[in-house]
Amino acid sequence: MITREALYQLVWNTTGRSVAAAFGVSESYLIRVCHKLEVPRPPRGYWQKFEVGRASEPPPLPPAGPVTEKCWSKSTRPQPPYVPPATKRRPPSKPAKQGEPKHPLIAAAERHFQRAGPGADGCYLKPRKKLVVDVTASRTGLAKCLGFADRLFRSLEGLGHRVVIAPSFALTRIALDPRQQPPPGSGRVWSPLRPTVVFVDGMPIGLAVAEVGETVAMQYAGHGNFITKEEFKRKKRFGATWERERPLPRGKLKLTAYSPLLGVPWTREWLETAGTPLDDGLETIAAAIESGALELLASLERAGR
Template structure:
């Protein structure tokens, strides 16, 4: 019993250290909620117990039921369930700055479930996906935009959909169908966890490329809304980014009474002598109502993407089976790119280490040469000071020797003047000047000599500045 208490005390101590850092892992949170009551854990994180319960649900951390601590006090509490193994896309840590994690799309596995990897579901997932649920209201409750512009919601932790006011229903509907189809195939669709360190591909909304051969305008500036973190699907353990955008098309518009209207919708007033048409036409990029899906590798060191684009005769929903097939067939390509990127990163790391070693060696040689130069210069100054001190001493001593042959009054006058001169120039002990001099090794110890001392284990080998 004492060992159990000591173990719990150690868990609490480590847990409190976690609270101080502001970041808690799944394992640490699991230890905390099964060691001390949820209310006390929540107080340490400065959140409510209900908020912390939602964090546990999102991180798939089982927590004690009501009455657990009372039962534990009388020895009737059930054994704590084990922590489920993480799945691809699960958030592995939480901090207050991350906010409330996105809850899992499916119910967490029961605590009694074996840790072996669950088989892919064979049933068809229907209904509203968790990322789509309530998303429309959040998109509409955003910054004020013109009728022909894409929506710009205030909330940044949203599904990666970019559409206009008139196209948001279609875009979210397609996203929901795609996500459900992916979930039905056994692939998780989530907003990337904050600790996954995944990037979002830049979105190009124009239906036609601006320059031949360029899918993305390298010189353009996008004013589109972008989410805080990408929306990803995990094909096994590999993440693919998903971004849906309502494309824009170059359309002729006419400026009428302070706003632009499509030329096709403009009705000119009847001609009359009194009426003068003060309108003019130009070309603007307006939402076309057609969608583009960008599938990409969200890893920072990999460049890979493909697009599925709606046309007037081809709906995006009909592409869903081909999208899933493309994702599955692209695993090998992206995995190979990741391996190559890792290899290149290793090469760059070795090159950096070699360059850093050269820099240290060059700096070591420079400082060693500087220490020698400084010692030589200072020694010359010591020699000059020594010669000057002895010259002055010989000068004053010679005057005093000459004065001994003078009459008493004259001799005292000379000694008085010598005293004034000595006081004026000051007294310097040449030995003190020499003892203040530093040899090169007292200024800086070269790396080679420091390493020799390290190997022999003699004393402190820190560099002397």
């Protein structure tokens, strides 16, 4: 059993790795314990500054609130800090009401995507502006992708997590291609200049929304164009033709959350299935992103960054 006061002294007098090892738990577990007891922890880079005498003074231990846990033992599994029902904001699971303002990133990107033409791949839109939200969609799937991204961003910000375009090139976008097995020579899919990120307690998590390209049998229709077999039959085309499988956007969404920090890998994906839209899992997605931020924080501490 350890009190809040004793834990506070430990985490500010030795590294998180050492404290976790002393209790026989992982660093990520120790982070959850500190959150539960509302004990402040050293920021990233604190111990490097401490070694050269440049570390700032530790913040005082805040007074325990009426629902704050006063102590912890290893036999007690830590839970997230309690949030009173009156102040807890849950992610919205329904579309925005008529007239409700869209998230600023979506409102700014909408006009650029609407004026965009297809990119080198011939299917996905390629806006002229590169500093826009990370959404990859065809003309027919654009409204669905932007609508889901809008609801996701507002859900995360409702929980207190800011969603922005990465403020600098220090954060990088991982290689992403929404197409399944793109054929050689099919062209690269457009990607933004900087990643879209959500900051969870200061830790960035990259977010990318895409319309998945499913492999479809298509028919050559002349002039270098391929169309679906159904469209080919409907137009009753004649002449030399052949069949080829190509990835074609079909309106199914995929969300990728990832680490935008070089050398710190972490990725989670959610793929829409028939009868189960991604909107139905917004609360689960938000919880997984919050958990991922803790995992990244623990990885950085293990690496001494």
